[in-house]
Amino acid sequence: xxxxxxxxxxxxxxxxxxxxxxxxxxxxxxxxxxxxxxxxxxxxxxxxxxxxxxxxxxxxxxxxxxxxxxxxxxxxxxxxxxxxxxxxxxxxxxxxxxxxxxxxxxxxxxxxxxxxxxxxxxxxxxxxxxxxxxxxxxxxxxxxxxxxxxxxxxxxxxxxxxxxxxxxxxxxxxxxxxxxxxxxxxxxxxxxxxxxxxxxxxxxxxxxxxxxxxxxxxxxxxxxxxxxxxxxxxxxxxxxxxxxxxxxxxxxxxxxxxxxxxxxxxxxxxxxxxxxxxxxxxxxxxxxxxxxxxxxxxxxxxxxxxxxxxxxxxxxxxxxxxxxxxxxxxxxxxxxxxxxxxxxxxxxxxxxxxxxxxxxxxxxxxxxxxxxxxxxxxxxxxxxxxxxxxxxxxxxxxxxxxxxxxxxxxxxxxxxxxxxxxxxxxxxxxxxxxxxxxxxxxxxxxxxxxxxxxxxxxxxxxxxxxxxxxxxxxxxxxxxxxxxxxxxxxxxxxxxxxxxxxxxxxxxxxxxxxxxxxxxxxxxxxxxxxxxxxxxxxxxxxxxxxxxxxxxxxxxxxxxxxxxxxxxxxxxxxxxxxxxxxxxxxxxxxxxxxxxxxxxxxxxxxxxxxx
Amino acid sequence: xxxxxxxxxxxxxxxxxxxxxxxxxxxxxxxxxxxxxxxxxxxxxxxxxxxxxxxxxxxxxxxxxxxxxxxxxxxxxxxxxxxxxxxxxxxxxxxxxxxxxxxxxxxxxxxxxxxxxxxxxxxxxxxxxxxxxxxxxxxxxxxxxxxxxxxxxxxxxxxxxxxxxxxxxxxxxxxxxxxxxxxxxxxxxxxxxxxxxxxxxxxxxxxxxxxxxxxxxxxxxxxxxxxxxxxxxxxxxxxxxxxxxxxxxxxxxxxxxxxxxxxxxxxxxxxxxxxxxxxxxxxxxxxxxxxxxxxxxxxxxxxxxxxxxxxxxxxxxxxxxxxxxxxxxxxxxxxxxxxxxxxxxxxxxxxxxxxxx
Numbered sequence: 001x002x003x004x005x006x007x008x009x010x011x012x013x014x015x016x017x018x019x020x021x022x023x024x025x026x027x028x029x030x031x032x033x034x035x036x037x038x039x040x041x042x043x044x045x046x047x048x049x050x051x052x053x054x055x056x057x058x059x060x061x062x063x064x065x066x067x068x069x070x071x072x073x074x075x076x077x078x079x080x081x082x083x084x085x086x087x088x089x090x091x092x093x094x095x096x097x098x099x100x101x102x103x104x105x106x107x108x109x110x111x112x113x114x115x116x117x118x119x120x121x122x123x124x125x126x127x128x129x130x131x132x133x134x135x136x137x138x139x140x141x142x143x144x145x146x147x148x149x150x151x152x153x154x155x156x157x158x159x160x161x162x163x164x165x166x167x168x169x170x171x172x173x174x175x176x177x178x179x180x181x182x183x184x185x186x187x188x189x190x191x192x193x194x195x196x197x198x199x200x201x202x203x204x205x206x207x208x209x210x211x212x213x214x215x216x217x218x219x220x221x222x223x224x225x226x227x228x229x230x231x232x233x234x235x236x237x238x239x240x241x242x243x244x245x246x247x248x249x250x251x252x253x254x255x256x257x258x259x260x261x262x263x264x265x266x267x268x269x270x271x272x273x274x275x276x277x278x279x280x281x282x283x284x285x286x287x288x289x290x291x292x293x294x295x296x297x298x299x300x301x302x303x304x305x306x307x308x309x310x311x312x313x314x315x316x317x318x319x320x321x322x323x324x325x326x327x328x329x330x331x332x333x334x335x336x337x338x339x340x341x342x343x344x345x346x347x348x349x350x351x352x353x354x355x356x357x358x359x360x361x362x363x364x365x366x367x368x369x370x371x372x373x374x375x376x377x378x379x380x381x382x383x384x385x386x387x388x389x390x391x392x393x394x395x396x397x398x399x400x401x402x403x404x405x406x407x408x409x410x411x412x413x414x415x416x417x418x419x420x421x422x423x424x425x426x427x428x429x430x431x432x433x434x435x436x437x438x439x440x441x442x443x444x445x446x447x448x449x450x451x452x453x454x455x456x457x458x459x460x461x462x463x464x465x466x467x468x469x470x471x472x473x474x475x476x477x478x479x480x481x482x483x484x485x486x487x488x489x490x491x492x493x494x495x496x497x498x499x500x501x502x503x504x505x506x507x508x509x510x511x512x513x514x515x516x517x518x519x520x521x522x523x524x525x526x527x528x529x530x531x532x533x534x535x536x537x538x539x540x541x542x543x544x545x546x547x548x549x550x551x552x553x554x555x556x557x558x559x560x561x562x563x564x565x566x567x568x569x570x571x572x573x574x575x576x577x578x579x580x581x582x583x584x585x586x587x588x589x590x591x592x593x594x595x596x597x598x599x600x601x602x603x604x605x606x607x608x609x610x611x
Numbered sequence: 612x613x614x615x616x617x618x619x620x621x622x623x624x625x626x627x628x629x630x631x632x633x634x635x636x637x638x639x640x641x642x643x644x645x646x647x648x649x650x651x652x653x654x655x656x657x658x659x660x661x662x663x664x665x666x667x668x669x670x671x672x673x674x675x676x677x678x679x680x681x682x683x684x685x686x687x688x689x690x691x692x693x694x695x696x697x698x699x700x701x702x703x704x705x706x707x708x709x710x711x712x713x714x715x716x717x718x719x720x721x722x723x724x725x726x727x728x729x730x731x732x733x734x735x736x737x738x739x740x741x742x743x744x745x746x747x748x749x750x751x752x753x754x755x756x757x758x759x760x761x762x763x764x765x766x767x768x769x770x771x772x773x774x775x776x777x778x779x780x781x782x783x784x785x786x787x788x789x790x791x792x793x794x795x796x797x798x799x800x801x802x803x804x805x806x807x808x809x810x811x812x813x814x815x816x817x818x819x820x821x822x823x824x825x826x827x828x829x830x831x832x833x834x835x836x837x838x839x840x841x842x843x844x845x846x847x848x849x850x851x852x853x854x855x856x857x858x859x860x861x862x863x864x865x866x867x868x869x870x871x872x873x874x875x876x877x878x879x880x881x882x883x884x885x886x887x888x889x890x891x892x893x894x895x896x897x898x899x900x901x902x903x904x905x906x907x908x909x910x911x912x913x914x915x916x917x918x919x920x921x922x923x924x925x926x927x928x929x930x931x932x933x934x935x936x937x938x939x940x941x942x943x944x945x946x947x948x949x950x951x952x953x954x955x956x957x958x959x960x961x962x963x964x965x966x967x968x
Binding site: 028029034035202284288294295296297298299369371373375376377378379380398403404405406407408410411412413414415416417419420423424425426427429430446447450455458459460462463464466468469472 | 616617618619620621622623625626627629630681685687725726727728850899900901902904905906909948952953954955956957958959
């Protein structure tokens with residue numbers, strides 16, 4: 001597909017459509033204008049990466065549990081063959097992105113902010129590029145005639161299981177397994193599907209070129225997602241600095257509406273250009289701009305009837321359904337001053353970053369930083385000998401002075417540039433003080449967990465304070481502390497439970513002893529009485545009043561001891577009640593826990609009764 | 612290993628040093644106009660203040676074992692010095708500037724922890740202390756607005772004569788102090804009109820208090836500072852909240868309360884274009900370190916200063932109201948910031964507190 005569109009014209013049409021108010025837009029507070037730096041890499045078609053000699057495919061390339069390996073060292077695998085099954089509800093399978101032999105399944109460094117290693121399947125490729133048999137849900141001949149029809153012919157379960165099997169995850173950066181997300185959205189009767197095509201970070205153009213050169217894949221993928229979710233409305237939010245992509249999508253859509261005029265009465269997909277302002281592509285900000293709604297704090301977009309998907313995810317869904325191919329490629333923007341030919345490359349997942357950069361023309365002497373992702377939210381890689389994963393949307397290799405190394409931080413001057421730029425309306429300078437003094441409670445009071453770490457505040461800070469770094473640290477600290485607290489709580493609960501049990505045992509023992517004593521006393525008394533009676537008989541009633549008094553005292557004795565026991569029991573009861581009221585950790589129990597405790601108490605009381 | 616650093620990696624062109632420098636530069640129109648109106652004393656004051664301020668700053672930073680060069684370069688002491696220089700009477704003796712700068716830099720700023728940690732606006736602390744400690748010097752050394760170049764009837768001093776007077780208290784033989792100086796327009800209004808000694812009309816007839824817009828002479832200085840301030844707004848160096856709410860409140864109150872007795876209350880225009888109103892609104896009240904930070908808080912902060920300016924000018928003991936108003940509102944900043952927190956995305960306005968718990 002080729003699109004030769006006049007740049008000026010499309011820019012104009014976008015501006016017109018904004019001014020004309022085709023779609024009402026809202027705004028988000030704060031945000032910043034950033035230099036785009038996109039033109040270096042978005043002017044040429046998508047290239048393909050050469051097959052690497054060795055592929056390193058991590059089993060965790062998604063949020064949730066790692067995939068479980070189903071291949072063994074020495075196995076021969078084909079391209080697209082499954083390497084690891086999804087393990088658990090939130091998980092995704094991973095597939096071989098080239099044919100060859102599995103030479104190792106071991107821990108290897110992966111591109112992750114933590115810098116930790118993860119279990120990877122290492123494949124030595126054989127260069128045959130031999131595919132496994134792909135089973136598309138819609139064959140290509142079918143697709144060419146009537147896509148709309150063939151999509152509606154499929155059941156949601158069919159599509160979604162295909163998505164799940166293809167190992168598709170949110171390619172916008174979240175990496176959440178798509179099938180699980182779509183399933184939940186369907187169950188929650190989500191009405192609006194928002195496709196995130198904003199791509200607001202500087203330098204990154206992988207979504208831009210995808211839309212420019214493969215608009216059909218994107219649109220068909222969107223239609224599939226829309227069908228699975230059951231959404232009534234679909235909005236594509238695209239920043240107005242991508243006129244070519246906008247035009248390409250628009251042409252594709254109008255092409256479909258022409259051929260399928262009868263099938264829809266209202267426009268099914270609406271492409272909405274939004275003003276380019278960072279972070280307009282943040283999920284929460286995009287929702288706010290397009291709908292005016294806010295995702296509730298600690299909630300999900302689905303809570304307000306919205307689901308967001310990235311354009312690249314939509315294209316992956318297309319490939320899974322129309323070609324039966326799992327997610328084994330992704331488009332990566334390779335750009336930055338140390339790259340000779342900045343470009344977008346379709347890279348098999350697992351390809352070493354070094355190979356990709358070499359192919360794009362790496363100027364080794366110039367490298368200063370290697371950043372995966374954009375310059376605002378990406379992270380620096382320690383080395384380039386790690387693989388490309390499903391998360392790798394951009395490799396930004398900067399030369400010296402391209403991104404200024406910040407001068408040492410100066411004291412905060414409370415200028416509020418940070419809070420003025422915060423898209424979440426937080427108070428970054430307050431959070432900075434509290435993070436610095438490690439007042440974790442205060443930080444939560446200032447809603448630190450609503451921070452999306454977009455970096456606007458750090459960027460805006462004239463004192464060069466790395467604010468986001470402080471928040472990342474503080475969030476970590478709070479999570480760690482909460483974990484510690486939970487552990488301590490559990491330990492204390494166990495301890496108290498044990499104490500209670502021991503106390504109880506002691507009490508029942510004492511009671512049993514007392515009961516025995518009581519019996520014994522009774523027996524003694526009876527024995528004594530018997531003896532007396534016998535004595536009396538024998539003595540033939542000498543002193544009647546004496547024996548009567550003796551009788552009385554003997555009769556009183558067991559009563560007295562019973563009273564004492566009663567008293568002891570009530571004392572114990574009061575003590576126990578006091579203990580219970582003092583036990584702090586039994587507050588804030590969940591219903592289940594409360595139920596369990598109640599049951600246990602009942603059992604215990606029964607036991608003591610039977611004893 | 613490549614250079615590791617946490618995101619974001621983009622850095623903007625703005626930094627504290629540049630911010631302070633640009634703000635200082637944007638005071639130039641006002642400073643030049645003031646020099647034109649009041650004579651060379653303004654420039655001498657500013658130069659003296661800068662020398663004192665940088666010296667004090669360097670000494671204290673050295674004593675506090677801070678990197679002297681780094682902190683001197685943030686230009687905050689420079690800005691404070693320039694504000695003090697403009698605010699002082701044009702013929703102030705050198706020691707007045709010295710004492711003022713000492714209190715601003717050493718006491719109000721460095722003893723509180725240096726840049727970013729001071730609760731009170733250093734320049735205004737200096738002004739308030741001088742006004743309370745040396746009321747005579749602070750009020751009588753105001754040179755009559757003689758319009759430097761036109762040399763109307765009053766006597767003027769050349770640059771050299773000004774320096775001689777300020778440093779050694781030596782006046783040229785034919786010049787007397789009384790002839791050189793006069794009470795400020797605000798002072799005249801304060802002592803005669805507001806106390807009931809004369810009406811606005813009578814003062815106006817004397818022709819030594821009211822100019823075209825506001826106080827004679829100071830109106831032009833105010834206009835020049837307004838121009839610089841508007842430029843700062845345009846360049847996003849300051850947010851509109853504080854200056855606009857300050858001027859609006861001052862204008863509103865003088866309109867509302869002044870409209871009852873026109874004869875004894877100066878007009879809103881007079882209030883806005885007399886004294887240091889514009890300097891205060893755009894360059895002093897907007898000092899980031901001591902002002903409120905939330906959008907709503909800034910509006911309250913600015914409006915509070917505006918109200919206090921009117922109150923102090925009308926009923927207070929001093930005609931110069933900016934310093935006290937700013938300092939009083941500085942005290943309110945923590946309170947304002949705490950109670951005007953913006954609603955965070957995704958939080959409902961009403962049950963904000965519950966969600967937090």
